[in-house]
Amino acid sequence: MANLYIHYPFCKQACHYCNFHFSTGAKGRDQMMELIEEELQMRASELKSPLESIYFGGGSPSLISTERITSFISKVTNQFDTVEGMEITLEVNPDDVDENYLSRLKLAGINRLSLGIQSFSEKDLRLMHRAHDRKEAENALKAVTKQFENFSLDLIYGMPDSSIGDWEESLLLALSYDPPHISAYALTVEEKTVLHRLVNKDKVTLLPEETVKEQYDLLVALLEQKKYINYEFSSFGKPNFFSVNNQNYWNGKGYLGLGPSAHSFDGQAKRSWNISNNHLYASGVQSGKLDREIEQLNTKDRYNEYIMTALRKQEGVSLVYVKKAFGKTHAAYLEEQVSRHLAVRNLFWDGDHLKIVREAKFLTDGIAADLFLI
Numbered sequence: 018m019a020n021l022y023i024h025y026p027f028c029k030q031a032c033h034y035c036n037f038h039f040s041t042g043a044k045g046r047d048q049m050m051e052l053i054e055e056e057l058q059m060r061a062s063e064l065k066s067p068l069e070s071i072y073f074g075g076g077s078p079s080l081i082s083t084e085r086i087t088s089f090i091s092k093v094t095n096q097f098d099t100v101e102g103m104e105i106t107l108e109v110n111p112d113d114v115d116e117n118y119l120s121r122l123k124l125a126g127i128n129r130l131s132l133g134i135q136s137f138s139e140k141d142l143r144l145m146h147r148a149h150d151r152k153e154a155e156n157a158l159k160a161v162t163k164q165f166e167n168f169s170l171d172l173i174y175g176m177p178d179s180s181i182g183d184w185e186e187s188l189l190l191a192l193s194y195d196p197p198h199i200s201a202y203a204l205t206v207e208e209k210t211v212l213h214r215l216v217n218k219d220k221v222t223l224l225p226e227e228t229v230k231e232q233y234d235l236l237v238a239l240l241e242q243k244k245y246i247n248y249e250f251s252s253f254g255k256p257n258f259f260s261v262n263n264q265n266y267w268n269g270k271g272y273l274g275l276g277p278s279a280h281s282f283d284g285q286a287k288r289s290w291n292i293s294n295n296h297l298y299a300s301g302v303q304s305g306k307l308d309r310e311i312e313q314l315n316t317k318d319r320y321n322e323y324i325m326t327a328l329r330k331q332e333g334v335s336l337v338y339v340k341k342a343f344g345k346t347h348a349a350y351l352e353e354q355v356s357r358h359l360a361v362r363n364l365f366w367d368g369d370h371l372k373i374v375r376e377a378k379f380l381t382d383g384i385a386a387d388l389f390l391i
């Protein structure tokens with residue numbers, strides 16, 4: 018596992034669409050990074066050198082003190098070999114950003130930020146129940162562009178009541194800050210969220226799928242025009258600014274996930290995830306017996322995962338790789354399954370690689386599911 022992921026499970030307030038594991042309470046906040054450091058020591062043998070990336074996610078890792086971040090990074094870099102210029106990303110909420118904080122993050126060794134803007138529309142931000150408003154989003158961007166060359170901003174499209182014009186305005190405003198990377202996700206309604214309740218009670222009406230597709234198509238067209246490369250379904254980067262952490266994940270490389278709910282993968286067939294409960298996670302670390310589940314992937318699982326991730330990437334699905342990794346029967350199955358999507362021109366062969374046409378990109382997950390082994 019040459020990548021390290023840290024899940025910091027605390028947030029200021031609960032966003033209405035979010036189903037990640039986090040707590041808004043104060044209990045255990047100060048202790049969490051100590052526990053995560055202890056978990057790292059317990060699982061140090063699972064981490065392969067040289068380390069290629071560290072990613073602080075959550076939750077809201079911009080609530081961790083910069084002293085803690087500094088000490089965590091220096092412990093990791095003292096103990097493990099790392100590649101030169103290793104990518105170290107921290108997810109940051111706009112309301113946590115000021116110039117002083119950003120300077121301290123740089124000194125700590127953070128060299129990439131992922132800024133959770135989500136939208137510039139006050140109406141969207143209120144509906145999402147984000148902790149920041151448009152002004153804070155813009156101020157954060159101004160401060161980040163002064164100090165960080167490598168940063169990404171997250172946006173959400175398909176917001177209820179939003180028109181194609183609203184979405185274009187948000188995108189153009191984001192582009193005016195010339196970010197080297199943008200990740201854009203469609204709003205999804207997850208169970209057990211406030212948004213789910215609001216939709217079920219007809220207090221919020223979702224956009225028709227066709228309008229969401231129009232917004233995605235605009236995103237792809239506009240960002241391509243501005244020389245971004247859509248290197249994965251939701252990810253757009255200028256050359257040399259693709260996320261190392263995310264690419265390693267999509268390329269099936271191993272990662273060690275620390276903290277409550279964090280997932281790990283050994284780069285072959287073993288996946289595991291920590292318990293999504295801060296208190297039980299703490300007891301597990303303190304007793305030396307981590308509370309986590311382990312899953313051994315079989316060939317079918319690995320084939321399906323490969324198809325899903327590869328089709329979402331610009332490189333597409335490699336038939337040679339499918340033959341090599343899964344055998345001739347799987348390759349023949351793939352060739353048979355793709356025929357109807359080739360016929361309607363959703364997919365095309367580029368040499369040995371199966372790719373999705375631009376007009377069908379929005380349908381990627383559904384098309385991938387048609388190629389799965391059931």
Ligand code: SF4
Nearest residue numbers: 028031032035075076
């Ligand atoms: S800040 Fe991020 S992790 Fe926290 S509730 Fe909002 S979306 Fe979820």
